[in-house]
Every structure is written in structure tokens, then in C-alpha cells.
Amino acid sequence: MQKTFDKFIFLALLISCQSIFAQAPSKQDSIWQRNYQKRIRQSKLYGVYIPQNLGDAHNQLNKLISKESKEKFRRMTEDQVRHKLFFSLGRWIIYNWGFYDGSRLSDRLRKLGIYHPEDMAEFIIITYHRKMLQQPLNAKELIEQMTEKRKKEWEKRHKVTILPKPKAPN
Template sequence: MYKQLLFLALGLAFSLSLTAQRPPETAQEYDKNYRRRIQQEYIYGVYIPSDLGDAFNQLNQLTDRESVQKFRQADEEMAVRKLHFSLGRWIIHNWGFYEGSRLSHSLKQMGLHHPDDMARFIIRSYHRSLNKKPIGAKEQVEALAEARQAAHLQRLTQGKVLQEERKPGKDSTLQGQ
């Protein structure tokens, strides 16, 4: 009996993986999927906020009062840094920032393109909103873009060459042999 149940469970698990949705294979498929997703109010049963204000409302509904108060009282930089790998990851995953959603599309139109930057922007803006400070969206977007560009340039300039290959050319010593 135990073997039959195990066999049935394994068979069911493998059959579910066969029917799983494939990722887009072409740019056209990706674009079609993206255009569909940015129109949806719910993705995989999760409500997707339409804009920053709607995101704040959702965070207020989803978070208990005590946690919101702790977050509000925390230093802004510390709150953004500490919550990026918890709340930030939740936002990125559940609100569909990698595959596209109506919120990520709204943030892209503001100039934010990387999911990590989108999450940081939401967390910082939410903190400022709770503390009745100006959100400063334009300044935040510019600062995030500059930081991303600086990190990219640093990776390029400080990168280590793992292996260098040279092809024999006209002046190669191998040709004369």
C-alpha cells in the first residue's frame, strides 16, 4: 500500500511539472506575455497595486499596526537596507516585477527599470509617506539610476580577466615556423 501511494504521489508530481507554463522563448512571446500581465489586476491570485498610492494602501492592509509603527520610527536608510531582503523580495516576487505587472510598468514609466530599484523606491517612499515627508520621486529615481550606473562601471573597471585568448595574426611568430 505504501509503495502504491508513493508511486502515485511521484507520478502526480511529475505530471504537474509537464503541464507547467513554459517561459517565453522569443522576444515576441515575452512582449505578448508582458502586455497581458500589465493589464491584470490579479496575478496568481495576488492583487497587484496600480500605482504607488495603491501600493501604500496594500502595505497598510497587509501589515500589522505594530510593525508599521516600528518601520515608521526607524531611520530611513536603515529601514530600506534592513527590509530589502524581506519586504523588498516579497514585493518583487508577489507584485510581479521580473515578468511585468501593472505596478512594475507604472514604475518603469517613472524611470525605474531594475526590480531591486523598484522595491527600494517603494520601501523608501512608503517610509516617507508614513512620516509625512515629501516622497521626492524624481530625486529618488535619479539617485537609484546613478547608483546602478556607478555599480555597473565599477564592475567593468574592476573586473578580473579569467582567461585571455589570442588568435594568431600576420605578425605571429607561429606563422614563420
């Protein structure tokens, strides 16, 4: 009798889970996706020009950054560029070039394998610095490093430690 009941419960759970996973995406998801597809085709978002690719992004930074700031930027090490400029230039890039909601540049970077907006900004800043110093961009290696770093962070966050169940007081 118990085995029949257990089988019935299992079958009921299986059927209910199947119907949950078979549901269509929410209306909100489809609206977001439609807006995303519209945004990645636009050359300007909120009046700000969106670069087409990495080279165009570097050219735009050349136009936007003063000579004095470029000289300071050039004298910095790559680690300084990575950490010090993230909260100024990096934030400006993320918000003005539409990395959170999608833009033609963020879509291009996603296709290269960079998915997080902060990584996108860091990638642009580091490659711009390398270009200014006339060093090889080594974009593929940089993307691999960023991907590995994100993977390790994800694993660390999702590593679960199961705590023992506390004993009830007598």
C-alpha cells in the same frame, strides 16, 4: 595581391555582420513580450492584487502590515528601512507584485525611470516610510539617486583591465 585579399575579407565580414544584425527577434523574445503585455493589463497575478500605482501600493501595504509592524517601521531611519527590510518586505514586493516578469505596477515604475526590480521595491519601501512620517516623497530625486547608483555599478563592473600577455617560457 595581399591588399585585394584583405579587402575581400573585410567585405565578407561586413556582409555577414549585416545579415546577423538584420535578423528578426527570436520567437522566444516575441513570446515573452506577448506575455509581458498580457501581464501588465491584469489586476491580479496568481491570485495577488497588483497595485495600479505608487499611491495604491502604499494603500495595499497599509492593509497588509500589522499596526505593531507599522510602528516599528515608523521608528526606523531611512537607511535602516533601505537595508533591513529589503530581504523581507522588499523580496515579498518583488515576487508577489510581479516585478521580474512584469506587472502593471512594474510597468508604471519603468515609465518613471526605475528599471531594476530591486530598485522598484526599494523605491516603494522608502516612499512608504516617508509617507508614514508625513515627509515629502521627493520621488524624482530618489529616482535620480537610484539611476546614478546603477550607472556607477554598471561602470565599475564593465571597467576592463587588459592584462599583459604572458611570455612563453624559453
